[in-house]
Amino acid sequence: MKRIRLATATRPASLSRRKFIVGSAAAGGGLALGMHLPLGIDAIASAQAKEVPGAVAEVNAWVVVLPDETCVVRVVRSEMGQGTITGLAQLVAEELECDWNKVTIESPTAGQSYARKRVWGEMGTGGSRGIRTSEDYVRRGGAAARIMLLQAAADEWKVPVAELSVSAGVITHTPSGRKITYGKVAAAAAKLTPPDPKSIALKDPRTWTVAGKPVKRLDTADKLDGSKIYAIDLKLPGMLHAAIKQCPVFGGKLVSYDEAKIARRPGVKRVVKVNDQAVAVVADTWWHANTALEALPVVWDEGPGATQSSATIAARLKEGLTAPIAYVYRDEGDALKAIEGAAKKVEAVYSTPFLAHATMEPMNSTVRISGDRAECWVPSQNVEASLASLSEESGVALDKCEVYRLDLGGGFGRRGGTQDYVRQATSIAKQFPGIPIKLVWSREEDMTHDFFRPISQARMVAGLDANGKLVGFHLRVSGQSINAFLNPSSVADGRDERQMQGYYERAGDAQLGYTFPAFRLEYAMRNTHVPVGPWRGVNTNQNAVYMECFIDEVARASNTDPLQFRRALMTRHPKHLAVLNAAAERAGWGTPLPAGVHRGIAQFMGYGSYSAAVAEVSVSPDGRLKVHRMVLALNCGHAVNPQQIAAQVEGSVAFGLTALLYGECPVENGRMVSTNFDTYRMLRLAEMPKVETVIVPTFDFWGGVGEPTICVVSPAVLNAIYAATGKPQRSLPLKNASLV
Amino acid sequence: MAKLNINGKVHDIKAEPDTPLLWAIREQVGLTGTKYGCGIAQCGACSVHINGEVVRSCSYPLSAVKASDMIVTIEGLSRDGRHPVQLAWAAIDVPQCGYCQSGQIMAAAALLAKHPKPTDKDIDDAMTNICRCGTYQRIRDAVHIAAGDAKPSWPGLAPVVQAKA
Numbered sequence: 001m002k003r004i005r006l007a008t009a010t011r012p013a014s015l016s017r018r019k020f021i022v023g024s025a026a027a028g029g030g031l032a033l034g035m036h037l038p039l040g041i042d043a044i045a046s047a048q049a050k051e052v053p054g055a056v057a058e059v060n061a062w063v064v065v066l067p068d069e070t071c072v073v074r075v076v077r078s079e080m081g082q083g084t085i086t087g088l089a090q091l092v093a094e095e096l097e098c099d100w101n102k103v104t105i106e107s108p109t110a111g112q113s114y115a116r117k118r119v120w121g122e123m124g125t126g127g128s129r130g131i132r133t134s135e136d137y138v139r140r141g142g143a144a145a146r147i148m149l150l151q152a153a154a155d156e157w158k159v160p161v162a163e164l165s166v167s168a169g170v171i172t173h174t175p176s177g178r179k180i181t182y183g184k185v186a187a188a189a190a191k192l193t194p195p196d197p198k199s200i201a202l203k204d205p206r207t208w209t210v211a212g213k214p215v216k217r218l219d220t221a222d223k224l225d226g227s228k229i230y231a232i233d234l235k236l237p238g239m240l241h242a243a244i245k246q247c248p249v250f251g252g253k254l255v256s257y258d259e260a261k262i263a264r265r266p267g268v269k270r271v272v273k274v275n276d277q278a279v280a281v282v283a284d285t286w287w288h289a290n291t292a293l294e295a296l297p298v299v300w301d302e303g304p305g306a307t308q309s310s311a312t313i314a315a316r317l318k319e320g321l322t323a324p325i326a327y328v329y330r331d332e333g334d335a336l337k338a339i340e341g342a343a344k345k346v347e348a349v350y351s352t353p354f355l356a357h358a359t360m361e362p363m364n365s366t367v368r369i370s371g372d373r374a375e376c377w378v379p380s381q382n383v384e385a386s387l388a389s390l391s392e393e394s395g396v397a398l399d400k401c402e403v404y405r406l407d408l409g410g411g412f413g414r415r416g417g418t419q420d421y422v423r424q425a426t427s428i429a430k431q432f433p434g435i436p437i438k439l440v441w442s443r444e445e446d447m448t449h450d451f452f453r454p455i456s457q458a459r460m461v462a463g464l465d466a467n468g469k470l471v472g473f474h475l476r477v478s479g480q481s482i483n484a485f486l487n488p489s490s491v492a493d494g495r496d497e498r499q500m501q502g503y504y505e506r507a508g509d510a511q512l513g514y515t516f517p518a519f520r521l522e523y524a525m526r527n528t529h530v531p532v533g534p535w536r537g538v539n540t541n542q543n544a545v546y547m548e549c550f551i552d553e554v555a556r557a558s559n560t561d562p563l564q565f566r567r568a569l570m571t572r573h574p575k576h577l578a579v580l581n582a583a584a585e586r587a588g589w590g591t592p593l594p595a596g597v598h599r600g601i602a603q604f605m606g607y608g609s610y611s612a613a614v615a616e617v618s619v620s621p622d623g624r625l626k627v628h629r630m631v632l633a634l635n636c637g638h639a640v641n642p643q644q645i646a647a648q649v650e651g652s653v654a655f656g657l658t659a660l661l662y663g664e665c666p667v668e669n670g671r672m673v674s675t676n677f678d679t680y681r682m683l684r685l686a687e688m689p690k691v692e693t694v695i696v697p698t699f700d701f702w703g704g705v706g707e708p709t710i711c712v713v714s715p716a717v718l719n720a721i722y723a724a725t726g727k728p729q730r731s732l733p734l735k736n737a738s739l740v
Numbered sequence: 741m742a743k744l745n746i747n748g749k750v751h752d753i754k755a756e757p758d759t760p761l762l763w764a765i766r767e768q769v770g771l772t773g774t775k776y777g778c779g780i781a782q783c784g785a786c787s788v789h790i791n792g793e794v795v796r797s798c799s800y801p802l803s804a805v806k807a808s809d810m811i812v813t814i815e816g817l818s819r820d821g822r823h824p825v826q827l828a829w830a831a832i833d834v835p836q837c838g839y840c841q842s843g844q845i846m847a848a849a850a851l852l853a854k855h856p857k858p859t860d861k862d863i864d865d866a867m868t869n870i871c872r873c874g875t876y877q878r879i880r881d882a883v884h885i886a887a888g889d890a891k892p893s894w895p896g897l898a899p900v901v902q903a904k905a
Contacts (some may be wrong), residue, residue, distance in 0.1 A: 081836030081873045216833050223838030224826045226773015226814035230839060233772035241767075266756060287755075287763035359773060360777050360785060360839040360872045409775075409839030410872050443778045642901050643833065647878070651836060654874025677782035686864035688876035695901045 020051035020335045029144060040109035040404060040720055043072040059148055060194055061119045062141030064106075065186035069169055071098040073142075076113065076120040077130040078381050079219060080408035080415075081651075082706040083644035084130035084215045088138055090640055091131070093140030095203065096210040098182060105218060110383035110400035124382035126534060127415045128607035128704020131640055140197040145189070147200070149182050152189035156180070205638055205699055214643035219407070231379045231406040232364045236436040239366070242428050243290035244439060246278040246449050249302040249670035250529050254279055258297040274427045282428065286440050303530040306670035312526050313455060313667060316352070320478030320524030321349065321459040327495045327525070330505060333518030338472030342463025346557045348550055350460070350730045352542040353664035355453035355535055356672075356680060361409020362446040363421040367429035368436040369394055374401045374429075378422055379408035381415040389419035393426035393668055412655075413534035417486070418451055419636045447680055448672040451533025452665055454480035456499075458546035468558030470569070473516040475503075475546065478524040482539075485532050494525035501539035502604050502711065503547070508701075510540060510606045512547070513576030514569040530667065536655060540606035540711035545732065548602040548715035553728055562719060563589055565600055574633060576603055579610040579696060583633035584648040586694045587614035597628060600719030602712045609636040609703030613716035615689075619724045623739040627689040627717055629659065635696045636703035646693040649709050653691050656713025658683040664733050681735070743807040744769065747816025757803035762786040763794070764802055773814035773842045776871070784869030787843035788813050794850040809878035814842035817849060825849045826876060828885035836873035844868045848883050857887050 043064045044056045054067030064072040073092045079085045085105050093103050113120055121137055122129075137500040146166065153171045154161040157178060165172050169182040194278040205212060222228035247253060257279050259271040267288030274280050279298055283289035320326070339345060366377040367390065374396040380386040386403045394401070408415060409589035425439040441449075456479025463472040483491045484496055491498075502510045502520055535541075563584050580603040584590075589599065596618045603612035616629040632649045639645055662681035666673045714732070720730050721739060729737050742753045744761075746769055765774050765788070774797060777785030781799035788797045789812040790805070804895045805811070817823050821856045823846045828834075844867070851858055851866040858866070863883050871879070884890040 063830070081838065083836070095803060217835075219838075220830055220833055220835055221821070222843050223835040224829050224845065225817070225821045226771065226842050228838060233766075235770070235772075285763065285767040287759055287767060291786065360775070360783065360837065360870070362776070408837060410837045412872075440776075441798070443776075443780075647833065647836060647875070650877045651874035654871070654876055658874075676780055677778050678780060682783075682870045682872065683876075684870065685867045685876040685879060686753060688874075688880070691877055697901070730783075 007525070034105055040107065041110055042388045043106055043655060052617065054183070057186035057190040059145040059186055059189050060141060061116070062138060062702055063096060063145035065149070065182050067183045068104050069099065069183040071103050071169065071182065073103055073105045074108055074120060075124045076108055077134065078123070078125035078383070078405060078408060078411065080381065080411035082130065083217055083641060085219060086215070086644060087640040088129050088134065088220060090211040090215060091135055091139050092214070094208050094596055095139045095168045096146050100210045100215065103218070103440065109402055109407060110387035113384070114387065114398060123384050124416065125411070126381050126413060128609070128707045130706070132608055132702040132704050135638070139199070139202050139370060140200050143200045143202060144194050144197060147195050148189040148192045149185055149536060150279040152185040153180050156188065162193035168203055171558055172236070186262035186463065192711065211640050212638070214641060219279055222607045228523065229406060230361055230409050231366065232361050232376050232409070232440055234366050234377050234406070234438060236366065236368065239436040239438055240282050240284065240432065241286040241289045242280045242282045242437050242439040243286060244274060244278055244280040244424055244441060244445060245293055245298065246445065247300045247302065248307045248448065248679060249300070252300050252302040253277055254300050255299040256466060257299070262292040262296050265295065268292045271296065271426055272431050274424050278424065278426070280428050280439070282432065282437065286438070289312050290442055298734070302670060308529055308670045309668050310666045312613065314735050316526045316528070317351070317455065317457045317478045320526040320699065321457055321476055326476060326522040327493070327499065328520065328522050329500050330503070330519055330521035333472070334515070335472040335474050335516070335518040335520035338518040338659055339461055339463035339474060342471050343466040344464040344557060346462045346464070346497040346554050348460055348553055348728065348730055349457060350546050350549065351457040352455065352545060352732045354455045354530060354667070355659060355663045356447050356450040356665050356674070357414035357535055358413045358447060358677070358680060358682070359408070359410030359412060359414055362443055363414070363441040364439060365421045365425040366436055366438040367422070367425040368434070369396065369426070369429045370434040372396065372400050374426070375424070376403045376422055377406060378403060379415060380405050380419065381408065381411045382419070383411070385417045386419050386422050389422040389424055393423045394430060400730055412536040413538070414450060414593045416534065418533060443677070444675040445673050453535035454532040455528070456480065456542050460550040462550070464558050466552070468560065470517060470554060470558070472518040474520045476522040476524060477543070477546065477573070478526050480527050480530070480532050482524050482532050484525060484527050492526070494523065496523060497524060499523050499525070499539055502542070502543040502656045509608055511573070513573040513605060515572045516569065529670065537606065537707045540604060540708070541656070541659065541714065544602065544711035545715050545718065548604060548712070549718050549722070549728065549730070552600070552722055566601070566603065575610050575698070576605060579603060579633045580612040582694050582696045583612035583614050583631050586633065586692060587631040589614060598720050598724035600716045600721070600723055602715035602719060604711045605708070607704030607708045609634060609705065609708040611709045611712045613709070615716040615720040617717060617720040617724060620738050625721065625734065625739060627687070629690045629692070630713070631692045631694065632709050632712065633694040633696060634705070634709055635698055636705050636708070637697060637701040638699060639695045639697040642695055644664040645695055645705050648705050649693040650691045652709040653713050654683050654688060656710045657687070660714040660717055660732060660734060662733050698738065706732055741803045742805060744805060744811060745807070745809060745814040746771070746811045747813060749813055753802065754804060759802050759828060761788070761797040761800045761802060761805060761811070765797060771813050773813050775839055775842055777840065781785060782870070783840065784847060785840045785843040787847040789846060789850060789868065792850065792853060794847050814830055814846060817845065823883070824886040828892070831885060832878050834875050834877055834878040834882050839872045840869060844871065844879055848879070848886065851883065857889060858883060859892065
């Protein structure tokens, strides 16, 4: 199979070990994927299979050094485009002091993690945690391997280890000038007792030479020639294909279906009940399965959800905005009294809709249950949840289950804890013992059976004194709770802090950057029958729109520049303020713009990182919007790979603008109306503004990257529209609005 | 039975005439670089070339394919992975998850075949495929690089980093 070979400084010149493992499984196409383990930690077996001479050593759980000096770094977080595997490899390589050009990665499986008592820590990848919550132990893993490799060289030369230095995987005995490479001492190093991780002194990040640099991704080449195997591309011997249909109304049940009507269609093997809510057709190809499924007569009991619509849901949320009882989350000073006595009152209601994740690779999973074993191939953000789902649904003990993660064609929070597609594929595979079943959802199924971003509304009231100074701020969010759906016992009595993300008083994660003279913040939980879940950025996206757009309305009421108005409220939040200032400075806030172009600004915090944005937009006389330029500033503490941070920021703009302009999932008769990209529109290239990224790391904390900049995109653009038109836009998406 | 000339090789396909070309390519021929994204010609993940024209293969039935049609998929775009578009995509790390990129690359290659020096407007008009990761900025830059109108000034494309000492 042909491979792109790229002569670049940062790509391993030798083969990518990880690609070798995946590639060896996929090579040849057709049904060549053998019965052997196609994924997982296999560097040693692969090297032996390739008859690489010499000993192959797992120095420790994180690092394997091959005799050809290839350093295999183990990465357990899921790659879904966010670049985490490259960043994590950079951190390990930094401490390992190996040759970056010889680094490649491999990903342990959930079963291997289970068997080794979670030696690699948490595998789940969400909440922008991939690097920030594992940086410490992966760096210690790299450093421990370095210490062991150096000790092995010292032992061989019978010299004190203090006389050794190392650079790019070459160990030097300084007094004698002798040199030896990692590959030569790895086998001996692997036999040594590892140092106590707590005793290891990590490098000062300001001295990094591999981490902190804009090195290229390790996983680009096979995305350019069609050779990368996503889970949807998997081929296994004897595999059959399944297409699924779930009750269109959430909470409804499967009553019956008429298998005879489709039994003689080409390729159809059988129709199976998946659970009490879904039916699947199994066939020789997915096309046959899905077309037969579309022709299958199915009777549903739609249940009580069928009475629900966007209108009934909106009415429920609206009632929550002023209901007498709500969860008072913050109550500082007497905001209600201050507003009541204020010279001027500003009031507004904002709303944001349900949103689907719409990963480009639809939900899918392949499961094979043979004898006492169950195996699953899946694009998962949480392979431990996949493993648990496989075990529970199959009835096979955890230690007889295995989950092979393939890199995800998008995740955005959809492929985390709720492994519905794994359960479904397992349920089907149980009815076909020994036969691998690949379940692929149609786009229509994917878009209508998501765990949607929760819907909400917010009512805000602010009071200003006679001088235009803010005296009180009252914000109430009324909307659906993710926790109430996923983990109801955690939010008894409607006390759900998670829905207040970005408004927290405490520092560290998602702190509000303002100090108000008096502040009352409330949450009215109003749940619906629609399943909800985390959607890239989760509640920061909606909460930033509410806070940041309303702040602009209040600033205008006080005749103050929106940047100056914010600065005055941010003196106790210097990190928030510094990022706001960085965005404003780079964008040239206050400097002249071409005629008809207007600026808007916003700042917010989520996932441990501080974000700000400035948008430059124009609105034509007939109300057409053009976003010309966006400047985003981010303090994520440590910037492990600046160019990949920029890539995430650029993607954040597209993600945020898609939601702002087009994103909504209306409900009619209890079901989702938008079924595909024709009605659930995505931003396209022509609409993409010029994005400039400013990274302002302060090196005193570790923040996330994949999510935190999305939330400032919409409010910055909305505020620029407000500046352009004088008319605030309070209901998303804008496709339903008249801008002028 | 249909005869498909894909990447210079003729395949005899046993499939119903209304089978979309996408599924014949993926499930009969076994080339999986061409992706399913929407099935309604909206997203472009399934883009292939037929006689040099971009076609969204999910909505192109086998019955419309002539035996003389030259179909090219991402696997056949270049023999060595060194098509200018592939090199440009690599030069500035365009892909994130990568799922849509086969289609993006096929669309860009067809654009450049017709407009070797495309303007931004040409790129706007031709590059209508959906990328959910939002790699559009780098796609635009990479098309200009592939056209020879811009240099991959790595790491000059990296962002401003204002590290305080």
